Amino acid sequence: MNADTRLEELGVSGLGEVDEAAFSGLAERHRRELHVHCYRMLGSFEDAEDTVQETFLRAWRRRETFEGRSTFRAWLYRIATNACLDLLAKCRPEPATGGEVRWLQPYPDRLLDELPAGDADEPETVAVARETIELAYLVAVQHLAPRPRAVLILRDVLGWPAKDVAELLGVSVNSVNSALQRARAGMREHLPAERQDWTGGEGDAGTRELVRRYTDASVATDIDGLAALLRDDVRCSMPPTPGLRVGRDAVVNDWVNDGFEDLGRLRAVQTSVNRQPAVAFYLWRKQEGAYLPLTIDVLRISGGAITEIITFHDDQFPRLGLPERLPADGTE
Known part of the structure; x- marks a missing residue:
């Protein structure tokens, strides 16, 4: 049952007749997919949360402008996209450069799982497909200028027709098509060449074994053991700390x-974030008598080796649903 059907059930002809509680109920069912959309546009979980709230506020204030020519869901996406573009114009007028995104934040799989499972061609399912939520994709997207970024996401991820994207952005269809070509070229430039061989799914036995070996070597602080798991051209970064390391020697x-x-x-x-395997590390703190959060490594794996490590700081642990501490295990 979609939100437009709910309008009919409420016995109203437009949103102007809906009270705030009913409107909130209609909008809230789209919160998670809108949050993923804003996250993809912005690369930041926190900014996406703020932008979804701004979207709902704008939608409520402008509810009388909804004329039913599009679905309620599409109307919310239009508002959300423009809210993202406004934020980018204000806070990040320039896209990322140099292969790293300092404002990048992880997205917990447990929240992606809140979306209902559906057929592969259903919008909600397409919106969180692994190929468009993994961190490598997010990094590449953040290297695009805001409007081509919006065009790419609306056209290639959400499957909007070019005329609908043109209407949203207030440009011609030709402009949309041109922006899409530029965006696709930019994505090819920044996406990993071996992306089609990415094997990050948790269900992959080889991946599970490699993550286990990486975890064991990390806990043992065995640098040689870790180095043996890395591909020659491995990439390593730690947003928001600047500095991208490329190549096994540089990382080691x-x-x-x-x-x-x-x-x-x-x-x-x-654990897992962005549909990728991840390992959260805790460091023993004698004064606290417990292991406290240190960092979380998100891994990209291809060809039986670790291709990329993106490390996030301990401030991300609560959002990812990770324990705030681990007890002593008797070996301290």
Whole structure:
């Protein structure tokens, strides 16, 4: 049952006749997919949350402008897209550069799972397909200028017709098609060449074994063991800290220089974000008598090796539903 059917059931001809509680009920059923849409546009979980709230506020204030020529869902997407473009114009007038996105934040799989399962061609299912929610895709998207970014997401991810995108952006269909070509070229430039061989699904036995070996070597602070799991051209970053490391030697040297082998006792919890395997690390704190959050590594795996590691700081643990501490295990 979609939101437009609900309008009929409420016995009204337009949103202007709907009270705030009923309007909220209609809008809330789209919250998660709108949040994913804004997240894809912005690359930041927190900014996406704020933008969805702004979307609902704008929709409520402009409810009388909904004329039913499009679906209620499409009307919300129009408002959300424009809210994202407004935020980008104000806060990030320039796209990311240099292959890293300092404002990038992870998206927990448990929240992606809130969307109902459906057929492969249903909008909600397409909106969270692994190929368009993985971090490599997010990084590539953030390198596009805001409007081509919006065109790419609306056309290639959500499947909107060019004329609908043109209406939303207030441009011609030719302009939309031109922007889409530029955006696709930009994505080819920034997406990993081996992306079609990505094997990050949790159900893949080879992936599970590689993640286990990575976890064990990390807890043991075994740099040689970790290095053996990395592809020659591995990429490593830690947003919002600047600095992209490319190549096994560069990554390993960075670990050595940071004193990884002298870090202390670690424990780990395996999880998944952005439909990718991830490992959360906890460091023993004697004063606290517990292991406390340190970092979380999100892995991209292809060809039986780790191709990319994006490390996030401990402030992301609560959002990802990870424990705030782990108890002593008797080996401290």
